Amino acid sequence: MASSPMTSSTPSPRPNLLFRRLRGQRSPGEFAAAVRRAAREIGERVSCDARYIGRVEAGEIRCPNYAYERVFLHMFPGRTLTDLGFAPRSAVRGRGARTESRAPVSHTTIQLYESPPSEPSGSSLHECDPYEIQSNEESDVRRRAFMSGTATVAAASLGSFGLAHAPAEAAAQRGGRAGEAEVTAVEQAVRHIRLLDDRHGADGLYRRAAAPLRTAYALLDAGTTRQSTTDRLQASAGELAISVGWLAHDSGRFDDARSHYAEALATARMAGDLGLEAHAFCNTAFLARDAGRPREAMRAxxxxxxxxxxxxxxxxxxxxxxxxxxxWAGLGDRAGCEQSLTRAHALFDRGPSDADPEWMSFYGRAELEGLEAQCWSALGDWQRAARHARRAVGVASAQTPQFTRNIALYTAELADDLARAGRPDEAATAGLRVLSLLDEVQSSRIQSMLATTARVLLPHRRASGVCGFLERHASLPRAV
Structure with missing residues (x-):
């Protein structure tokens, strides 16, 4: 049977000719060895070989992971990823990266922004890169536009299914089916939610992100045109449920988060998607730890x-x-905790892999140090916790400055650990750094940590810098 012109095959990737020219006369194997040497110079470990270089030059790797990015920028100082022939990270962040080029999106998008009055008619803020947004007036306009906006389905093709405002059953009765454009819209929603959370934190994003999630599951209920589309939609809907669950988690809505993670796990089990299942259980473990259920955290x-x-x-x-x-730390089991930490470091030191899930782009040396700091904090070893938290802040500030929320989180952890370790002046300094980031980052988790630190520091109000921190913290607007 002849193929329909509407279901064309995946276009071939565009070769990365800029990167090929940078390799020069060296063979792919020789260049891979140079990449590994450069990685060692900056303390990274990458398993680069000739095959990886070939995939980059063939255009199969549109944007490298963060470890490779740091190595390449070290090898070619003064250049950006674009100068090396890669796509902007905003174009590939999230599960949708692998499939974005499979079909034209037409005008199908799940909007996370409404255009503010200052934007020209027809502009699409969802196409901007939140990593490029700076802490200035434009950033504030865009952030307020998002916070006050309504997450809607913008395209007529989605509207024709009636999924934005009508029950999914009605769409199914009309014979509506989700296709490539609709699935790509869900994938884009996952990508942009993650980008915005990286930059601004969860508060204010959570309720806006719930609408794309409802749309994604309505699309699943309405059915799809092909099994491959169903597989993509199930995976993307599950990832979207996890992303929305994380927004609930980080903004202190633990019951909502638990429900979203369970929804993602059910989707993973129905689809037989082990990657999605691992992600859902991973976030469930984190939530259980924060909710004071350490044994559940360990088992998840x-x-x-x-x-x-x-x-x-x-x-x-x-x-x-x-x-x-x-x-294990929450259970007070120091030996179990240390064994798991040793395993975590050994696995981390094996370096990145092409099989690493896209959602793990946040996980680098800084996150490893930050999570280890939380373990020692739970065990009451404040000095050791502060040491790891300080490393996390330093690495994150140097290597991933776009992850503003994580920098604020690690610094808040450092402030609390220092306060409990009997170093109030240093704790106050770290706390003030966090306060300076709160105009850009909205996270109930971070605000709660600062409130705890303030209580610990209250008896030390006469120490150098502590009074200033307490006064600034007391002036923060309180959540209603």
Missing amino acids: AQAATRAARHLSSPRLLSLLALREAGG
Whole structure:
């Protein structure tokens, strides 16, 4: 049977000729060796070989992970990723990266912004890169536009299904089916929610992100045109449920987060998607730890590890070992915690892999140090916790400055650890740094940590800098 012109095959990737020219006369193997040497110079470990270089030059890797990015920018100082022939990270962040080029999106998008009055008619803020937004007036306009906007389905093709405002059953009765454009819209929603959370934190994003999630599951209920589309939609809907669950988690809505993670896990089980299952259990473990259920945290992390063993990603297994360590720490089991931490470091040191999930782009050396700091804090070893938290702040500030929320989180952890370790002046200095980021980052988790630190520092109000921190903290607007 002849193929329909509407279902064309995936276009071939565009070769990265700029990167090929930078390799010069060296063979792919020789260039890979140079990449590994450069990685060692800056303390990175990458498993670069000729095959990886070939994939980059063929255009199969549109944007490298953060470890490779740091190495390439070290090798070619003064150049950007674009100068090296890669796509902007905003174009590939999230699960949608692998499939964005499969079909034209037409005008199908799940909007996360409404255009503010200052934007020209027809502009689409959802196309901007939140990593490029600076802390200036334009950033504030865009952020307020998002916070006050309504998450809607913008395209007529989605509207024709009636999924934005009508029950999914009605769409099914009209014979509506989701296709490439609709699935790509869900994938884009996942990507942009993650980008915005990286930059601004969860508060204010959560309720806006719920609308794209409802739309995604309505699309699943309405059915799709092909099994491959169903597989993509199930995976993307599950990832979207996890992203929305994380926004609930980080903004203190633990019951909502638990429900979203369970929804993602059910989707993973129905689809037989081990990667999605590992992700859902990973976040469930983190939530259980924060909710004061350490044994559940430990068991959820172990379940995630069982699912992830088949995925060939040491970095994923490393993160899951840290999740398990958090559970052991909450139980007060120092030996179990140390064993898990040792395993996490050993797996991390094996370096990144092509099999690493895209959602793990946040997991680098800084996150490893930050999560270890939380483990020692739970065990009451404040000096050791502060040491790791300080490392996390330093690495994150140097290597991933776009992850503003994480920098604020690590600094808040450092402030609390220093306060409890009997170093109030240093704690106050760290606390003031966090306060300076709160105009840009909205996270109930971070605000709660600062409030705890303020209580710990109250008896030391006469110490150098502490009074200033307490006064600035007291002036913060309180959540209603």
